[in-house]
Amino acid sequence: MAAWGERLAGVRGVLLDISGVLYDSGEGGGKQIPGSVEAVARLKRSGLKVRFCTNESQKSRKHLVGELRHLGFDISESEVTAPPPAACRILKERGLRPHLLVHDEVRSEFDQINTSNPNCVVIADAGENFSYQNVNKAFQVLMELESPVLMSLGMGRYYKVTSGLMLDVGSYTKALEYACGIEAEVVGKPSPEFFKSALREMGVEAPQAVMIGDDIVGDVGGAQRCGMRALQVRTGKFRPSDEHHPEVKADGHVDNLAEAVDLLLQHADK
Amino acid sequence: MAAWGERLAGVRGVLLDISGVLYDSGEGGGKQIPGSVEAVARLKRSGLKVRFCTNESQKSRKHLVGELRHLGFDISESEVTAPPPAACRILKERGLRPHLLVHDEVRSEFDQINTSNPNCVVIADAGENFSYQNVNKAFQVLMELESPVLMSLGMGRYYKVTSGLMLDVGSYTKALEYACGIEAEVVGKPSPEFFKSALREMGVEAPQAVMIGDDIVGDVGGAQRCGMRALQVRTGKFRPSDEHHPEVKADGHVDNLAEAVDLLLQHADK
Numbered sequence: 380m381a382a383w384g385e386r387l388a389g390v391r392g393v394l395l396d397i398s399g400v401l402y403d404s405g406e407g408g409g410k411q412i413p414g415s416v417e418a419v420a421r422l423k424r425s426g427l428k429v430r431f432c433t434n435e436s437q438k439s440r441k442h443l444v445g446e447l448r449h450l451g452f453d454i455s456e457s458e459v460t461a462p463p464p465a466a467c468r469i470l471k472e473r474g475l476r477p478h479l480l481v482h483d484e485v486r487s488e489f490d491q492i493n494t495s496n497p498n499c500v501v502i503a504d505a506g507e508n509f510s511y512q513n514v515n516k517a518f519q520v521l522m523e524l525e526s527p528v529l530m531s532l533g534m535g536r537y538y539k540v541t542s543g544l545m546l547d548v549g550s551y552t553k554a555l556e557y558a559c560g561i562e563a564e565v566v567g568k569p570s571p572e573f574f575k576s577a578l579r580e581m582g583v584e585a586p587q588a589v590m591i592g593d594d595i596v597g598d599v600g601g602a603q604r605c606g607m608r609a610l611q612v613r614t615g616k617f618r619p620s621d622e623h624h625p626e627v628k629a630d631g632h633v634d635n636l637a638e639a640v641d642l643l644l645q646h647a648d649k
Numbered sequence: 650m651a652a653w654g655e656r657l658a659g660v661r662g663v664l665l666d667i668s669g670v671l672y673d674s675g676e677g678g679g680k681q682i683p684g685s686v687e688a689v690a691r692l693k694r695s696g697l698k699v700r701f702c703t704n705e706s707q708k709s710r711k712h713l714v715g716e717l718r719h720l721g722f723d724i725s726e727s728e729v730t731a732p733p734p735a736a737c738r739i740l741k742e743r744g745l746r747p748h749l750l751v752h753d754e755v756r757s758e759f760d761q762i763n764t765s766n767p768n769c770v771v772i773a774d775a776g777e778n779f780s781y782q783n784v785n786k787a788f789q790v791l792m793e794l795e796s797p798v799l800m801s802l803g804m805g806r807y808y809k810v811t812s813g814l815m816l817d818v819g820s821y822t823k824a825l826e827y828a829c830g831i832e833a834e835v836v837g838k839p840s841p842e843f844f845k846s847a848l849r850e851m852g853v854e855a856p857q858a859v860m861i862g863d864d865i866v867g868d869v870g871g872a873q874r875c876g877m878r879a880l881q882v883r884t885g886k887f888r889p890s891d892e893h894h895p896e897v898k899a900d901g902h903v904d905n906l907a908e909a910v911d912l913l914l915q916h917a918d919k
Contacts, residue, residue: 514779518814518820536827
């Protein structure tokens with residue numbers, strides 16, 4: 380593989396995944412991934428543009444940012460690209476009234492949306508709210524619609540919390556797709572529209588941007604399909620087999636965000 | 650389409666789906682589909698071979714047969730081909746120790762199987778047991794295995810009870826397949842092995858047999874792929890769009906089992 384200097388040449392902007400890169404979430408707020416607080420601070424001081432690009436759909440952005448600030452991260456709500464606000468824009472544009480299969484905590488993000496007499500389903504990482512009864516209710520709503528619309532906030536397979544691996548929204552979306560014989564519209568990574576909106580908000584073109592994430596398919600593959608470069612960290616949901624993934628080849632692997640930032644500060648935009 | 654006489658010529662054996670054909674299950678035992686008790690009795694008197702072929706995996710065969718006898722059906726356990734006994738045979742043959750994601754009621758079917766230190770997951774129609782916690786536990790078991798084996802008792806998308814449509818095992822199997830990046834082994838319809846074992850038990854070759862079911866894909870498509878003929882009833886989970894299914898074309902549609910039996914008695918094996 381080419382030297383890092385070549386692989387990172389011309390990088391002007393960095394998109395950072397949050398869960399599994401900055402911290403591992405879990406009971407009582409989660410834990411910093413060692414070195415990440417300092418790494419974010421160094422990156423911001425470097426003059427490179429930085430934006431956080433997450434599929435987090437179990438917490439409101441306010442809650443998420445509060446948790447991260449509590450852990451010591453320099454981050455504000457306006458720096459975060461997350462699925463719920465993007466979904467709200469689309470729902471309004473298309474006059475869609477969602478039945479929400481979401482975590483209680485994220486329901487407030489949809490306060491401005493009419494949810495009466497639903498004509499679509501929005502599914503997010505609902506955690507414990509993915510009870511049989513709740514998933515079945517969403518299924519029944521879809522089956523009653525003539526042209527069922529299922530909007531999925533991300534397509535993550537699973538994520539890691541301090542206590543272990545947890546099923547993510549994408550797995551439940553697959554269940555509903557199969558049950559109803561439909562295909563979901565994805566709002567979040569790896570949807571190209573979602574990466575593009577994060578790039579727009581950062582003010583950097585795809586070829587000058589690098590994504591840093593722990594998900595080989597959602598983060599690395601998704602970003603590369605948009606023309607960005609992408610590094611995978613060996614933290615969070617990373618598994619050794621990801622380094623030999625049959626379809627996606629990262630532009631590089633690093634042990635953690637701290638190592639990625641070391642390399643970026645040495646080689647980016649030189 | 651050809652006349653019924655031609656379509657049913659040479660039929661010597663009949664496989665009957667149970668849920669949605671004989672009865673609609675539901676709270677307190679479900680309800681006969683009008684005319685079905687009498688239709689089964691007439692079919693048995695006719696000299697045609699009859700066997701029941703179900704993907705029921707929420708109830709033990711004993712419980713299921715008890716419920717049906719209570720509704721007036723002439724049926725015994727030995728006449729029913731169902732996934733749990735077939736799964737037990739395979740588990741024993743291959744030395745597999747399952748983690749069971751099943752309904753409490755069907756757990757007893759696995760009494761003779763070693764479930765300690767699991768090296769595979771068996772998923773059945775678990776109903777309310779498909780809680781987030783239970784589904785996630787099965788996921789975690791699979792992710793800890795080097796070569797994860799997921800055995801799915803059927804691949805039904807949904808079924809109908811008196812109170813409405815309910816998600817079936819296949820939808821949750823799809824969720825686990827996606828989460829783990831694996832493909833399940835299906836024991837039950839539409840697996841050809843399952844139809845073949847029902848045919849063997851009935852003692853009739855596929856070209857002389859007809860399947861009667863309410864599921865256009867699992868019953869009709871599955872049976873046809875085995876070389877059988879298949880009729881779809883307009884009861885149970887039948888939906889009008891099934892008559893124009895993009896991939897599966899039934900050998901005939903009938904309003905209910907009673908009409909199917911009328912036609913069979915008139916035209917079969919002539």
